Amino acid sequence: MFKGKPIGKIAAGLGALIFLLGILAGCGGGTKSQEAPKQEGGSQKKVVKIAFIGPLTGPNATEGVGPRNTFELAVNQANKSGKLPFEIKFLAYDDASNPGTAASVAQKIVAEPDVVAASGHWNTACAEATIPIFKAAGIPMVIWGAIGPSLTKEENFPYITRVCPTSVQENIPLAAFVMDQLGRKKWALISSTSVYGKANTEAWQAEVKKRSGAEIVSLDEITDGSTDFRPILSKIKKLNVDGLYYGGNIMEAALIRSQMNELGMKDILMAGISGIVSPKFIEVAGQAAEGVVVTQPGKEPKKMPGGKEFIEEYQKAGYKEPYGAYGAYAYDAANIIITALKEAGTDRKALADKIGKIAYTGLLGTTSFDKTGQTTNSLSTIYVIQDGKFVDWDESKYKTGERKLPGAK
Amino acid sequence: MELIISQILNAVMLACTYTLVGIGFSLFFGAMDIVVFCLGDVAIAGAFAIMALSTVMGVYASLSGILPAPISGIIVVFIGACFTAGLVTLMYRAVIVPFEGKNINASLLSTIAAGIVIRELIGLFYPEGRNPHAFPQLLPAGLIGDNVLLSWRNIIIIAITFIMVMLLYWFVNRTKTGLSIQAISQNKEAAIMVGINWHRIIVITFLIGGFLLGIGGFLTASYFNSLRFDMGAMYGLKGFCVAVVGGLGSIYGAIVGGLLIAFVEVFVTAFIPGGTAYSSVAAFLIVVLFILFKPEGILGEKTVEKV
Amino acid sequence: MGNKIYRYSLAGLSTLGICMALYVCLSSALLVALIVIALAIVILSVGERKNVIDKVYRLIGDNKALNLGIIALFILLLPFLVQGNNYLLHIAIMAGIFSIVALGLNFQIGGIGQINFAPAAFYGMGAYTSAFLSVKMGLSPWLGTLCGLLMAIVLGVVVGFPALKARGYYLSLVTIALQIIFTLMIVNSPWIGGPNGIPGIPSYQIGGFSFRTPVALGGIQLPYQVNFLYLVYILLALFALAANRLYNSRVGLAWNAIEQDPIVAACQGINLTNTQLLAFCLGAAYAGIAGAIYGHYTSFIGVENFDFSQSLIFICMVILGGTDNVPGVVLGAVLLTMIDEKLRDFSGYRLLMYGIVLIIILIIRPKGLLPKRIRVYQQKDRSEYSSHSAVVTGGSR
Known part of the structure; x- marks a missing residue:
């Protein structure tokens, strides 16, 4: 019944398939090993990565896109200034306001070898989901927009800090x-x-x-x-x-x-x-x-020292979206990470300690963190x-x- | 007393927004025995089209240069409703025709998927699609006299809903095409046998249903003053609930069902302490109970399962 | 004799090929993964036309032990293959968890032919029960998982009950309504965290060993995901085997009979109430246990993970893979999980992709990647009743 041809065909087909898959797998491995020396030898500067997470799609996308832009702006400015001993690469990830997605994205960030710090979240639930992941990986995360009071805790300090006030x-x-x-x-x-x-x-x-x-x-x-x-x-x-x-x-x-x-x-x-x-x-x-009466922490960016330049730079960079209510926070979060990087180098632990002790003056005024990692800046x-x-x-x-x-x- | 009256008015207005989409569900179910799950998204897409005509594309502005404002408003809404009719017919071709006569689960899933596609396409390609938008005020907003309960807009919304239902009544019962739709909904094979062009009638049904949906989307967006790309999901679901409670396939049932669901929602919110968070739960529970104990709905005909 | 060894190695090779294809999908970029999947679809449809697929099925079926061994080895070696990359392991774990839910959902979609739009509610019920008990009551996560399973079954009865009375559109509306009520009730219940979700869910422990500690295996430091990977895939193997047994049993047959025509099925003496409720309860049990594991794995659950869109994703998995075909359902779940993760960088298009994929599959391959198979009872009968003749014909069957 099964003699000769059909089985032979199956065998040939399978052989070809496995060969092809082998090549594909080999390519996957190969590109990785080729990339690595390039990064070290090709460019003079070491590359470190900083990840940004926020709601870039979904119901709160408005709140996430502006901060993403300002974060990128801060990183680009730092790279352009030429004062850094390394090049910072900016990674933007989307949590879609969904904790499950956020956790998944955080795993992805943690798995990237050169990521030294992250800044995340507008949604408190998303931050809840990713805090254990970042803490376990020893990657400092500066929260730029989630305001649930429970996020900053003494046991998570200095890995989890927050530049915005709680509710x-x-x-x-x-x-x-x-x-x-x-x-x-x-x-x-x-x-x-x-x-x-x-x-x-x-x-x-x-x-x-x-x-x-x-x-x-x-x-x-x-x-x-x-x-x-x-x-x-x-x-x-x-x-x-x-x-x-x-x-x-x-x-x-x-x-x-x-x-x-x-x-x-x-x-x-x-x-x-x-x-x-x-x-x-x-x-x-x-x-x-x-x-309608509202309150917002911080002062209007244009009234802060450096605020005019910030707005000009933002417009010059050609972003379509307004920087929004949280743009200044993400901008300062990025700058806090960059300042700490400059001083402490790329070791994650040293970086986290440095962020914990920082006193940074930027668009929000002077930001420093208390023993839970919460900002002590209370301008509003x-x-x-x-x-x-x-x-x-x-x-x-x-x-x-x-x-x-x-x-x- | 004034509180109760104002809440009744709220419920009636809410019912108006539900009714037209409910009628859409009933119309298509009657004609084809299928539930088109993407109707809510289609209606919202229609509202987006009307908004695009009056803001981004500037049609409304250029029209009102020549014509008086109400007439240019009507023209814009009419174009938008025609667009919706086209869209729903396209949906029919793309996601319903391939599954005709097959397992209903396939058309069920494909129409849900089509709803997602419409929603996401709006989100991706309408300028700032994922942000909420203020809906252009094509209806006059002023109050009638000093009475805060009655505004021109509410009166117009009720009136348009009423006119639409009346037109549909006239069409279904007094025109030949309408009678053909009824014939098909009662017995498809017999209708074909007496010489009714089934395909033509189905397409006409979809065009009419789509037109109603476009108007429905417009009324809803006007009533809430706002539009968001994902509003269609809940809107469609509520519309389906309304159609089921009223009796799937019955046009007047959709009106009764809309009133019932709207009254439940409003009254749970208004008169049960802490009930606001549960108003949707209550509405859905009503639907579940109806399906379990009176699946033919309030005005539907009782069907005996065919062996 | 030579033929037998030949067939044996061929079976092994085909399983290996499938494993490698999945590995390539997992570890490479989106484009490569899509190419592999497209290739697989071409092979599948050409194979179907030439009847090769049937032979491959039979080959694999004849050498079950070998093939299961290869798959087990593949899973066992996966952490080393990906060099301890915790993100890839995370995808693999999620694929396993979603596979279990999809297998459970398949009892309703594939078995009795009713689309249940509330699998995420079952999944969430398991997750919330287990998380609540272990966080607020300090119960052991293992016991919590068991309770999660029981509570999910209770919800299964609640959702399954309407299925006795309503079919088709009505049932779909009921399950959608129950799914929405479920998420609304969670949001409105502050004692289970409400919209905050439940953070800080403890992990499983055996003896003093917490599943959340990294392990050093063979001199390589591996992330903690490895523990969960093995746990999830052991369970998936058990559940898949159980699902396969069910499919081949009288219960599976009765479900299919109800799918074809409930009235005829009742006339054949099938108890409609019990059999249909069983499909919902078993499906709920699968989803419940998967949900509980998910909670203990990620240490945080929020209502967003259990809403209607998640239900739709589960349904997509079953439909894509192939209803009422256990390997198909698992394949669908694994593939969609991987594609979903690969699409992170284009997340704006994610839902759009789901919608389009669903429509295309429904039109082009309405029965999924691996369609439902024809039941092969007489073959078994023949081997039972004519075992002598099998010996006479030299074992070639």
Whole structure:
């Protein structure tokens, strides 16, 4: 039955296939071994790699692309300056706001031999997923945008550090402003069910509890991606609140504000933190955005020393996207890593120790880390939206009394 | 009392956004016995087309130079709806025709995949596609009198939905083509036997359904003032739920189903403390219960399983 | 006699070829991997036309021990082949975990022909139960995994119950709804971390040896992934064998009968309720255990890993590989996991790729890479009832 031909054909086919695969496998190995000497001998400078991770696609892509650009800008500037004894290669990875993807990407970064440091994440959940991986590999990671308070811990120091404030730190100045300075006491709270939203809810509740007379009269949690908030807002309208706090991201915040306007709730103050600070908020909310109060840590880049140059360089580099709310953080995170690299060399352990002890002055002011790896820099600015722009409260027409905030007597 | 009235109004408006996509599901299921899962994405693609016409491509601006604003608005919406009709017919050719007469699982998966493809293509190729966009305000936004509950836009949305349903009613019951669609949905073989050109009717059904979807996408985007590339997934799913609750294949069922789902969502949000996070859960639970205990829906005909 | 040795080595060679092809896919760049896959598809379709595939199947089937040995050796040597590269090992582990889920899902898609859109919910149920018990209650991860499996089975009943009443579109909507409810409920439950997920999940331990410590084997320092690699692939082997036995058993036959026509199947005396629920519960058990291992491996789980799009990916794996064909399903899962990881650099196109791949496969190869095979019962019967004649004809069958 099976004599001769068919089996012979199978054998021949198989032989050819295995031969081919062998060649392919050989090529794979071969290119690797050819590359290695090139890097050492071909260019005069040693190459070290720094990885950037952030949401470059998916629902939060807006938040990740700007920081990616500024990070790259910082690396390019450092390479161009000619002061480095090595060449830095910039790697950008996408976590798509998904912890599983983030963990996978982190494994990939850790497996690259020349990676000395990483900077990652806008989403707290993604950072949670990758911290153990980076720590186990002994690669220092500077968090540029994730604000969950639990991320920086003493046992992870100095490998995990963070240049941006936590949600708790962010809410303190906002609460002081709207409750103490403006005297708004009765609050409605809407937050997203995301990690970010939950952290904000807790932080705001804590702030309200600290002040006598202040109270939260309603709390609603919405899932990211919802579009209809009218039922919630109609309910809140009846409660005669002094202000509405939203803890979440741009899209939902903008919809809430525009729907508030529709339902005749324009006279209720809306407040939020850096998650909603984006030109997109004003674009989507339109006219309704006027008078919304937000806070963002740090000062506006253009007001910081070196900020003008930063903005010019960013425009010169030809990036299409705005650098966004977190651009300055990623820029400083990159510079912190580069400064530490300059001083400590490319050993990962020495680099991590150096980052832990750094005192770097950049766009955010002077950044240094406490014993958990959290930045001690607590500059922040209150912005109010005026004529379609985020304007520093101190320079706004609202402060001078020329205009009145929603609900002001 | 005012609270309840305003919540009822919210629910009615939400139902309007669900109804047209629900009708789309029912129409195609009636005509072909298939569920086209990518309808939500098609509708959102239509809304994107309308947005592109009025912002990026500047058609609206150049039209309103010549014509009064409402008429140029209508023209833009009409073009967008025609685009949607074309898109859904393309979907029919690309992902439904190859699976005609085969296992329904194949067409189910292929239409879901087509939905993903549409969504991702918008995300990749529309300028700043993955960012949320403010939808251009083609409908007047002002209030009627001093009453904050009624705005012109809400009235117009309800009116357009109503007109569309009426037109569809007239078309399905009073025209020959519409009667042919009904004939096909009742018995395909018999319909072919009495001389109905099946293929022509199916394509017409898809064109009409697509047109309705385009309008639906436009109304939804106008109601929410915003548009995002991945809105279509949930929109389509809710539309399917609406169609099932109302009775798959029944056009009026989609209206009833839309009202039911919308009322459940709004009232769970409004009157159950802490219920906001569970409003979608409640809506989906209703659907699961319906499928388990009354699969023919509220207005659907009870089908006996054929042996 | 010579023929026998010839066939023996041929069988070994074909398995080796498959292993090498997979290794090449794993370790090389996207383009090379795609070329290998394209090559494999060409070989498959040419082979099918010339009936060679059947012979290869029979060759491999006749020399099971040898082929399993080669595969086992391949997995055993994999860490050395990739020189301890933990990223490649991570891909291999994920491929193994996803294969287990896909095998379980196949009981529903391939077995009773119902598409279950909630496999990620089963997978998540296992992961969350095990993680919750071991983090918050301090239970041993091994026991946690067992509980994860049990809870997944409970969810399997919940999802499987509607399948008794609804079919086709209705069932798909029910499972989609349950999948979405599952993710929403996790997000809304702060006691299991809500949107934060569960960080710091402990790893498995045997004696004092934690699976998360790197090992030195044969003088080479290997990353900790090696432990999980072996664990996952031992389990995958067990589950694949079990799935194969099930397919060949009366249960598998009953599932296929229900797929063809439930009413006729009931007339044949098949208990529809039990048999269909079994397909869901077994599938859930597979996914549950895979989820639990995933949690203990990555030490962090978040709701994003268990949502509807993950379910779609699982379905893609089964459809791509070939429904109701155990090697096919595993192949589909392994290939898609690898391609997915290779596409990291083009992650904007990832979902688009899934959509297009699914449509193309449904149109060009609706039965997947390795299609469902014709059941070969009479062959077994013949060897049982006519064993004497087999001896007379000189063992060539």
